[in-house]
Amino acid sequence: xxxxxxAFGIWLGAFFTFAIFSFLYKDNPVYKIAEQVxxxxxxxxxxxxxxFSIIIPNLYNPITQNFSENWIKIIPAILxxxxxxxxxxxxxxxxxxxISLVIGTTSGVLFLRYLKSDVINQMTATMINPFIGGSWVExxxxxxxxxxxxxxxxxxxxxxxHEGAFGSTARIGIYFLMISFGAAFGYTAMxxxxxxxxxxxxxxxxxxxxxxx
Amino acid sequence: xxxxxxxxFLFYSIxxxxxxxxxxxxxxxxxxxxxxxxxxxxxxxxxxKIILERQDTKGNFLEIKKLSDFLGVFEDGxxxxxxxxxxxxxxxxxxxxxxxxxxxAQITAEAQWFNTEKxxxxxxxxxxxxxxxxxxxxxxxxxxxxxxxxxxxESMEESVGRATEMGRPILFIPGxxxxxxxxxxxxxxILGKLAQKVAEYNTKLLVPVxxxxxxSTAKEVVEEAYLKAGNPDAYDPDSVxxxxxxxxxxxxxxxxxxxxxxxxxxxxxxxxxxxxxxxxETGFASGSIQTAGTAMPSQLPFFVVACDxxxxxxxxxxxxxxxxxxxxxxxxxxxxxxxxxxxxxVLLIGVILEIFxxxxxxxxxxxx
Numbered sequence: 001x002x003x004x005x006x007a008f009g010i011w012l013g014a015f016f017t018f019a020i021f022s023f024l025y026k027d028n029p030v031y032k033i034a035e036q037v038x039x040x041x042x043x044x045x046x047x048x049x050x051x052f053s054i055i056i057p058n059l060y061n062p063i064t065q066n067f068s069e070n071w072i073k074i075i076p077a078i079l080x081x082x083x084x085x086x087x088x089x090x091x092x093x094x095x096x097x098x099i100s101l102v103i104g105t106t107s108g109v110l111f112l113r114y115l116k117s118d119v120i121n122q123m124t125a126t127m128i129n130p131f132i133g134g135s136w137v138e139x140x141x142x143x144x145x146x147x148x149x150x151x152x153x154x155x156x157x158x159x160x161x162h163e164g165a166f167g168s169t170a171r172i173g174i175y176f177l178m179i180s181f182g183a184a185f186g187y188t189a190m191x192x193x194x195x196x197x198x199x200x201x202x203x204x205x206x207x208x209x210x211x212x213x
Numbered sequence: 214x215x216x217x218x219x220x221x222f223l224f225y226s227i228x229x230x231x232x233x234x235x236x237x238x239x240x241x242x243x244x245x246x247x248x249x250x251x252x253x254x255x256x257x258x259x260x261x262k263i264i265l266e267r268q269d270t271k272g273n274f275l276e277i278k279k280l281s282d283f284l285g286v287f288e289d290g291x292x293x294x295x296x297x298x299x300x301x302x303x304x305x306x307x308x309x310x311x312x313x314x315x316x317x318a319q320i321t322a323e324a325q326w327f328n329t330e331k332x333x334x335x336x337x338x339x340x341x342x343x344x345x346x347x348x349x350x351x352x353x354x355x356x357x358x359x360x361x362x363x364x365x366x367e368s369m370e371e372s373v374g375r376a377t378e379m380g381r382p383i384l385f386i387p388g389x390x391x392x393x394x395x396x397x398x399x400x401x402x403i404l405g406k407l408a409q410k411v412a413e414y415n416t417k418l419l420v421p422v423x424x425x426x427x428x429s430t431a432k433e434v435v436e437e438a439y440l441k442a443g444n445p446d447a448y449d450p451d452s453v454x455x456x457x458x459x460x461x462x463x464x465x466x467x468x469x470x471x472x473x474x475x476x477x478x479x480x481x482x483x484x485x486x487x488x489x490x491x492x493x494e495t496g497f498a499s500g501s502i503q504t505a506g507t508a509m510p511s512q513l514p515f516f517v518v519a520c521d522x523x524x525x526x527x528x529x530x531x532x533x534x535x536x537x538x539x540x541x542x543x544x545x546x547x548x549x550x551x552x553x554x555x556x557x558x559v560l561l562i563g564v565i566l567e568i569f570x571x572x573x574x575x576x577x578x579x580x581x
Contacts, residue, residue, distance in 0.1 A: 027472045032469070034465075035465045035468070036469075039463075042457040042463075043455075043456070043457035043458070043459070045459065046457060046459055083425070083426070086429055099430050099433070102393060102426060103398060103430075110395055112338065115337055115338060119337065119552070119556060120334060123560055123563065123578060124578050124579050124580075126560055126564070127560065127575045128567055129564075129567040130568075146560075149560065150560060150561070153553050153556055153557055156526065156553065158361050158363075158531050158546060158550055159547060160359075160361065178517070181513055181514035181517055184511055184513075185518065188490075
């Protein structure tokens with residue numbers, strides 16, 4: 001029985017892989033079935049995951065097992081119930097309070113985090129002496145780092161029109177950005193090819209047994 | 214013989230007592246009271262084994278560390294709580310295993326209100342906050358604050374007009390992260406402005422989302438936009454809908470919508486991961502005008518390649534201020550610009566100082 005389900009799972013995987021690949025030709029009913037099954041299954045999966053991996057271990061178990069030490073968790077529970085008030089049109093305004101709380105705390109917490117990681121750490125990492133180091137390649141690399149950071153920041157300065165010397169500096173900044181985007185594109189394209197290889201390995205190995213594991 | 218032996222004993226005793234053995238326990242500064250610093254120097258003794266022990270609640274000393282160096286600092290962060298007193302004992306043993314010397318120390322762990330190693334962060338926070346507040350008040354008092362044109366946003370009017378002419382919907386994706394990400398919030402702010410235009414033109418808007426909190430917020434934002442546009446009856450609550458939390462399940466659903474509904478314009482504004490290229494490529498294939506914006510550096514290349522307009526990084530956050538001209542958002546953007554100007558100046562000074570081998574600024578800014 002277990003072997004049957006294993007084989008059934010592999011055949012199902014192969015069917016859905018081809019169903020998704022069929023989109024390369026055009027939109028068709030087989031693709032639509034695969035898409036709807038995927039969306040429906042994942043929505044159901046996340047619903048169950050939320051209950052068993054988030055609500056039960058983080059709220060239900062702590063409150064029922066040791067209320068005195070975990071009573072504070074009642075507050076997020078109430079906020080969660082307030083969110084559900086959206087379901088009743090007359091009380092839907094109540095859900096604005098937890099939303100405001102989330103947005104407000106997020107802004108406050110992230111302000112400091114990004115100030116630290118994206119501003120101060122970035123600044124200290126760029127404060128280098130570009131002229132010390134080994135080869136001239138390293139020196140050019142360090143100079144690029146300093147110039148790229150400075151001109152990149154200038155590009156994102158919104159209070160001044162990009163014209164004259166300021167505009168030229170900003171243009172150098174955008175060139176740096178575009179070159180880095182090109183490199184990132186190539187790198188990620190390679191990663192996507194590895195995903196395709198993974199699928200082909202599944203079809204040729206697990207399904208057709210043409211290649212070994 | 215007896216005299217010689219007594220002299221030898223005295224000499225050995227004097228030698229032994231003249232040797233220094235330093236052992237101190239100190240509260241770790243700038244922390245939340247969860248660590249103790251143990252310092253020792255037994256280099257005069259050169260013992261074979263150094264054992265550090267801590268007294269437990271029953272009064273027994275339990276070994277916490279065998280120290281290999283004759284001197285050093287050890288941080289004890291195991292089960293240390295602020296306000297509690299801890300007793301430590303350091304024992305030195307010779308090769309045979311005899312105890313040479315032993316010292317003990319006690320210390321109370323304390324939590325500090327301020328981490329003095331993060332003063333630079335405090336200074337930056339104060340400067341930025343003060344600048345933002347100042348500019349918000351300036352904008353409120355009617356002072357005109359200039360913001361340069363953000364080219365990616367020119368597409369909004371064009372997209373809505375095109376969708377109206379073609380009788381096709383507009384698709385808006387606020388990213389795949391929850392409300393605890395600033396990009397999602399920025400995306401939803403732009404959604405408000407877009408929905409207002411959509412309401413004015415009476416065009417169909419589609420906003421599929423993948424997070425429950427984003428669903429609630431997006432519904433609020435779109436409904437309010439229709440109210441502001443003076444067309445509340447045109448608001449369709451089903452225009453903002455949930456698909457799934459799963460990243461690729463969501464992408465499959467959105468791709469299906471793009472292929473079947475054939476929206477005239479797609480907006481991808483928020484936080485994106487691997488789904489960025491799949492979404493943008495499908496939208497490109499269906500012939501939509503596409504505007505994307507994200508602060509995810511790894512995903513920007515795909516949007517730049519596959520979309521007509523791209524808001525790069527901070528342009529996404531500036532976009533809502535540019536569109537709304539709201540004093541709060543304008544003031545905030547201006548304050549951030551001042552921060553960037555300070556960044557450039559401090560960075561230039563820092564690089565010049567580093568060239569002259571002066572590290573004072575870098576050391577001050579470095580966060581520990």
